[in-house]
Amino acid sequence: MKFYFWLARKMLMSKQGLFSGATSFSFAGLILGVAALVVSMAVMSGYVETLKTAMTDITADLQVVKRGKVRQNWEEFSADIRKDEPRVKAMMKFGYAEAVLAHKGQVSGVLLQGVDADQLNNVLQLHKRIRTGQVDISGNNINVGIGLAKKYKLEIGSKIFLVVPLATPFENSGFKRQSREMTVTGILDFGKNDWNERLVLGNLKALQQLTEIGDRYTGAFIKLDHPDSAGDVALKLSDRLDPSFSIMTWYDVNRNMFEAVVIERVVIFLVVSLIVIVAAFNISSALYVFIRRKYSDIAIFKTLGLSPRKIRMIFLSQGLIIATMGTVFGVLLGYLFCLGFLYLQEHYALISGSVYKLDKIYTDIRIIDMLAICLVTQIICMIATYFPAYKGSQLEVIEGLKNG
């Protein structure tokens, strides 16, 4: 094997070799194709990872929600969930309420998420999302998203009014309102565009008072040892808990989006692979020309004792060298493109958050993606080089010597 690679390399790298002249453009095409695959897969994986991180940071790994509201005592409820489940690391109660935010003559609908301030840092990862101020939701303090802060020109210390409409029990069409002045103590990047523009994070007690629900709460946010064990834990909890509880993993909350991404990944991989296939066709035709120029050498190889099978091995080794070099350079170029993509995102609004839900995507170069790209590139290149290699190996010695 060593000999074939040695000879293939010598013939490839010479001045008249395959990389000389116009054929180098075919090789450049292969590198670009691989780089395009790397970038597209890294962006798709990054999209999933960015979305997953946003979900687990803001709504924890697992949510247990009761239709209506939970009346059960928190200690009992949390003990029920923790029972025989060591993967639960921390949990806290939370509540949601639709509200209206009013500030300097402007109003808009927001979603108030009230959480237990004491357990906040154990369950949610808000500290790494802070852009200005601090994570402080004690009393009437709130944290808002960067989109909302920009829209209302909110700063640390800004006062806003939260108004909650409450249905009155005796009138079908009537309602009363509860309002409270809140203070902005932190501006966060929640990771998802709609959260950044709509979510207000406050104290559960304040929410309970505003919505007049007493000690009741919507459910529990649960932090697990690892987000990927959420599905398994959810399955076990659903067997144990009352059917009136709904259990959702971080995946379930955006299931449609995650499932769409899986299909998009496959489609994009296939479409971008076409670039590699086109490049491989070019390499194949370049190899045909190269082998035509090497008829005399092939004849001599046969004269010296190389069988047709071994001649094929030499040219297939060339294909393997081209594919490996194309993959290595392509992956490196793809990595540089990813860095460029991140840089451009930092400085320009490349992605419309209203369309893609996220306004910033981190690229995630995964080993499994890289292995798939390497494998596909190698297979495509080997198929592309097999046919010229086969043709070369079938050459009659006499014909080759005449051509020399």
Next chain:
Amino acid sequence: MDSTTYNVSENAGQLLIEVDNLSKRYPTGSSELNVLNQLSFHIKSGEAVCLLGASGAGKSTLLQILGTLDRPSEGRVLYKGEDLFAMNDENLAQFRNKKMGFVFQFHHLIQELSALENVMLPALIAGESKQDTEAEALKWLEFMGLSDRAEHFPSQLSGGELQRVAIARALIRKPEVLFADEPTGNLDSANSQKIQDLFFELRNKLGITLVVVTHDLNFANKFARVFKVKDGRFA
């Protein structure tokens, strides 16, 4: 080259190649061109045989069939009693690598390889280690008077030097028989004379069997056995 490391003369006089009723025909449109017509002869080990004839007489085709580079239309070629063309391509290639050396009118050296690497090629094809092969190739280049040209590429060598590198390449596997097709046809008279002398030096020192195709009468006259080929037959 130390003849003690490479000497096949102990087999001298034994039957090496037997040609039995050999014919070669090429299709030309609706008819066939008879290049070789029912030839039968034998070559003994250590013999120096010349195939003499005009262009198109069929002498190169005969040499190529004897060297297993082409297959006959009819007849058999036996090498020490073994039918060569009963072998498959893989075995035939190995046989060629081990038993036969070839020199052509044009050197046919691989342009991308140095003189040393060109000489090493048959041994590397046989799977020998690069280290051993390199030492052996250097010995052959030294024997050819080309030790200072080992790292030169074919484009940096003269016609005579190229042909001597090609001869070294043909000999590195210590073949029993050396086939040469017009080996001096592309050389000036001084270099031609040197190559002719070299062939007989090889035969005398190493006992190698020589089968040489030429149309040069002076060269042919140096051989003990000359087959004159005309219209596919021995004249």
